[in-house]
Amino acid sequence: MPSATFRIWRGGPENGRFQDYRTEVSEGMVVLDAIHAIQAREAHDLAVRWNCKAGKCGSCSAEINGMPRLMCMTRLNQVPLEQPVRVEPMRAFPLLRDLVTDVSWNYEVKRRIRPFRPRAPDAPDGTWRMAQADVDRAQEFRKCIECYLCQDVCHVLREHRLFERFIGPRFLVHVAALEMHPLDVEDRTDQLKTTDGVGLCNITKCCTGVCPEGITITDNAIIPLKERVADRFYDPLRWLWRWLTGRGPKRREK
């Protein structure tokens, strides 16, 4: 059987380094298979997250030859095997060990976003009526598997480290899913402008490029949210109205 070299990041934040491992490759193998083979044979303590191995849980995010990807969905026939395959942890998040990073920030961010609040039920039995077309729009965003690859590639987080001021593409998608949910009556536009930092995104679309679920993050989620903020806070007529009446921007009732 042919074999290939995997150059895998080993160690913690202080003493990390790349280490080469050779392993056999067979038809249909994905990078995660190679990692598992190396772990079972010679690196028992190689730290890696994974669960479903079918691109549905978003656990095995890593950078493969510099590209943020799911290891379970990256087939070896998609990467050149003549040279070592570089596998390293997501670089935007603090490293724990080997391929595992501390992604707890993401969970804190989500808790800060105002939760779903439905309108009163449409029918006496407490149920709602929704058209499939309206459902489809939010369903695109609800496909998100929370792999955080979009967070990893986003330069506002990765290079500029603005974790305190920007919630990142994943959570803008989350806000979009809530805002475009046919039943939701909560208003998050003020949050978008302030704590969410939607203005910091300058639409390079890197996030859309790495999304394993193919969500059109920038065009379908972030830009409409930016428009909501612009419409509410920067519309010149509204600005004039506020200046004349002395009324500040109010939370919109939907």
Added chain:
Amino acid sequence: MMPAGEPHDHDVLVIGAGGAGLRAAIEASAAGASVGLVCKSLLGKAHTVMAEGGIAAALANVDDRDDWKVHFADTMRGGQYLNHPRMAELHAREAPERVRELEGWGALFDRTQDGRILQRNFGGHRYPRLAHVGDRTGLEMIRTLQDHGIHRGIDVFMEFTVIALLKDDARVAGALAYDRDRGRFHVFRAGAIVLGTGGIGRAYSITSNSWEYTGDGQALAYHSGADLIDMEFVQFHPTGMVWPPSVRGILVTEGVRGEGGVLRNQDGRRFMFDDIPEAYRAQTADNEEEGWRYTQGDKNARRPPELLTRDHVARCIVREIKEGRGSPHGGVFLDISWIRARRADAEQHIKKKLPSMYHQFKQLADIDITKEPMEVGPTTHYIMGGVRVDADTQMATVPGLFAAGECAAGLHGANRLGGNSLSDLLVFGKRAGEHAARFAREHGRARIDEDQVAAASKEALAPFGKSGGEDPYALQRELQEKMQDLVGIVRNEPEMARALSEVERLRDRAARVRVDGNREFNPGWHTALDLGNLLTVAEAIARSALARKESRGAHFREDFPDKNTDLGKVNFVARKGAEGRMQVASVPLPEPRPDLRQVIEANQ
């Protein structure tokens, strides 16, 4: 002196954050309890995300002939009447409300023309019953519960693994866990504990389950003195991927067949028509045309034989493969692309209804399912057996210990219908959370016994610093291969007896297991610790399967190929006997109430 571990204190501790655990935590919290939620992986990654087809609930949105009684009768028939009738009743009655509640928490199901929740056909369900979102229903469900749950004040402990339940005399007092990150021990003191740990799939080599499913809940309960029941009933899902080798076992949803997909052997024959069980003959189509009309919503048509129960479909596939009519890579063909002959919009329709199947095959196998057939074969998917619980409260035979979802038993009997798992998680997760909160309120905290903590931590650290010793990965693989070969879909006494002696041998070797490296995020150590649980459930499966000398539901014995009337009246219970040895005994089946019996008879 062993460090005792960082202390935590809650009214209710929930172990596992899949559908059942999350729903239990939400309910316990709503009842006013302080709740700790411990999960082996990150929140939202549990196996529930893999559920594809849908949630079974008799909403009657698509066919108004449906109601809880038909759902109840379908569930009992599918379980070959070994189900706990009260659990099957509660499940069928309460599932619709649990689904509507999920919608109120933000779940967005596919819709009917008039804007209500759409329902799809599934194996063993008489009417279209599965609320769904394309083929990613599990993700929708877990994300809805997760996003609702994080605003309820629940303390979530991600990447924590519980290794022992702590007891105070008869009742449960707490749990000992380690965190993956640092490998530190934690002592959780709690008034009540809910197990929602899922299944045992990692006891087999071909499985749809992830690394987490090592029978933790079943083993923790067993070692704390609780009864396990129906452990011989392991569901082999008929359609897992078979090629390429690295994806073997990954699930292919039953929804493919619900949307009109058909099974064929290498001769192109729809072999499912060749063997339709008597109990289902009246409601199964006897020609291809009628089967197709059923999948397209014709209420007068009967369902195609591809939608018979999973146990039966899996055995038919095994038969085709064994008799040399399989596909090139040892499976059979599952074809949805043929519907192009029937629908002009077939390609778009398939992508809309089965998007993740489309991507899964395209990316992992270079197969375009809108144009060519898939190759599929059985994969270990689910265990019907598990912790024996009270039907109404979900309390195990150990006071203060509750269980819900896959790790509990009773609802599904000898075979689970597709779609009944997600509803199980919701209905009994809620009940477990509610009753655990009540138990904690009424009984307060129990005493933590430091000796139990010290003993369990010492045992957990034993694999470090061993020289020589056994490789945990190799041991796990050997166990999986033995279970696959000897206690798989087709069973017999000599093979299972051999499996038991293999389990004994592996247990001796596991006592000498060696771990390299340190305690920080060390999968080698975690694999070593999971071994004990896997061995416990493997033994329970093999012993129960040996005891049931008949074939029923998912349990098929070639040395006893028929049903036995007497064994149809009992469940088998596995419990820890004197000197710590596992004992298996038969217990009489709970009698259905007369009104439930009537419902079953009326729906024959």
